[in-house]
Amino acid sequence: MKEPVSIHWFRRDLRLEDNHALSKALQSGKPVLCIFIFDKQILDKLENKEDKRLQFIHSCLISIHAKLKELGGGLKTYYGEPLVVWQEMIQEFQVGEVFCNRDYEPYAQQRDRSVYEFLQNHGIEMHGYKDHVIFEKSEVVKDDGKPYTVFTPYSKKWKSKLNAHSFDAFDSIPQQGQLHSSVTGELISLSQMGMLASDSFQFPEKEVSYEVIQNYHQTRDLPHLRGTTRLSMHLRFGTVSIRMLARIGMQLNEKWLNELIWRDFYQMIIYHFPHSATKAFKPAYDRIPWRHAPDDFEAWCNGKTGYPIVDAGMRELNETGFMHNRVRMIVASFLTKHLLIDWRLGERYFASQLLDFDLASNVGGWQWAASCGCDAAPYFRVFNPTLQTDKFDKDLRYIRKWVPEFGTAAYPKPIVEHSFARDRVLKAFKEALKQE
Numbered sequence: 001m002k003e004p005v006s007i008h009w010f011r012r013d014l015r016l017e018d019n020h021a022l023s024k025a026l027q028s029g030k031p032v033l034c035i036f037i038f039d040k041q042i043l044d045k046l047e048n049k050e051d052k053r054l055q056f057i058h059s060c061l062i063s064i065h066a067k068l069k070e071l072g073g074g075l076k077t078y079y080g081e082p083l084v085v086w087q088e089m090i091q092e093f094q095v096g097e098v099f100c101n102r103d104y105e106p107y108a109q110q111r112d113r114s115v116y117e118f119l120q121n122h123g124i125e126m127h128g129y130k131d132h133v134i135f136e137k138s139e140v141v142k143d144d145g146k147p148y149t150v151f152t153p154y155s156k157k158w159k160s161k162l163n164a165h166s167f168d169a170f171d172s173i174p175q176q177g178q179l180h181s182s183v184t185g186e187l188i189s190l191s192q193m194g195m196l197a198s199d200s201f202q203f204p205e206k207e208v209s210y211e212v213i214q215n216y217h218q219t220r221d222l223p224h225l226r227g228t229t230r231l232s233m234h235l236r237f238g239t240v241s242i243r244m245l246a247r248i249g250m251q252l253n254e255k256w257l258n259e260l261i262w263r264d265f266y267q268m269i270i271y272h273f274p275h276s277a278t279k280a281f282k283p284a285y286d287r288i289p290w291r292h293a294p295d296d297f298e299a300w301c302n303g304k305t306g307y308p309i310v311d312a313g314m315r316e317l318n319e320t321g322f323m324h325n326r327v328r329m330i331v332a333s334f335l336t337k338h339l340l341i342d343w344r345l346g347e348r349y350f351a352s353q354l355l356d357f358d359l360a361s362n363v364g365g366w367q368w369a370a371s372c373g374c375d376a377a378p379y380f381r382v383f384n385p386t387l388q389t390d391k392f393d394k395d396l397r398y399i400r401k402w403v404p405e406f407g408t409a410a411y412p413k414p415i416v417e418h419s420f421a422r423d424r425v426l427k428a429f430k431e432a433l434k435q436e
Helices: 020-026 052-070 082-092 106-121 151-160 210-214 232-237 242-252 254-272 283-287 294-301 308-320 325-338 343-353 359-369 385-392 397-402 418-433
Strands: 004-010 032-039 075-080 094-101 125-129
Touching: 004 020, 020 032, 020 094, 020 125, 032 052, 032 082, 052 075, 052 232, 075 082, 082 106, 094 106, 106 125, 151 254, 210 242, 242 254, 254 359, 283 418, 294 308, 294 325, 294 343, 308 325, 308 343, 308 385, 308 397, 325 343, 325 359, 325 385, 325 418, 343 359
Parallel strands: 004 032, 004 094, 032 075, 094 125
Antiparallel strands: none
């Protein structure tokens, strides 16, 4: 008879340190088998077969596999539709319990419900834990139990709920004898999944810069500086612990801590309002008559709008998979306000390019810029790219790095005039919103 095993299902928690669900699995009293599923339903939609995020995931899994092998186990990887994989897995192993950390996105919720129901029907308990955020779901709500939709009162309640246990680390490094020892061989390769690998790409470092955090409130808006931690990709895939970072934020810089709270806020919003992933949080804003302007959209994507701060941001994104947060706001405002192009097109383009793409934060940021989200900028707030440049890149250090032809005849003329664009978008929003 097969030996019963506990399974830890890695998803957005690609680390052995301070991993809540893994800690619980190791306390189950059964040998722990660690698995990762490359979701065919997600991978098959990727247009870029050299997707750097997949390479990052794969490199993290290789590291985890090596550490687990040293401890007598290993990581077993699968490629397929999750429910089908689980149907095969319970034939291969005598699964006692399944442990995983919760994910709050609409697709993940649907996936986990189907797997949970399947396992329940086979007498197998699936346990979910909070690991990706400090506070989840309805842990921070109004006094009447309803979810917040404005950040400032949410953040005040969030901070008021903190106590010593909010940041407790979980003992999740396996010891000899705790792991299931049947894992043999190596991980599924990228080529086996129809993907390509590139050796030339450098991923952001995982080390936390205390100096950057201490100075964050002074440097965060200056895109030419290394004034942010660049940890967003590691937070997205869980290679660092949110609890560790929140502890550091509490000690060093409340402004930086607030950015982590924004992340919790958007995860809460996507959980309570899943429609906001594809529709305006404020339904009235779905009446905005967005322009169909493929040439303008292409110019924006390629960083050829004739507005240097916008073009610098888009070129940085296209080349590195990263964009400074201040510039993200500027380029998103330009697409939705200056060009009057649907925020969803911009959100999807960011989704295809950003190494740190996170649906909740990406949608939240785009709807903020387009004025159609929760706690969004009012629709009559239209960033002036020239004034934004004067304020945040007055010496043009960021612009000249990414737009070397700026100031020469080779640089394109602006594709739209600022005052015209502002008048156009204000009229469009005002007309659409007065309809009942």
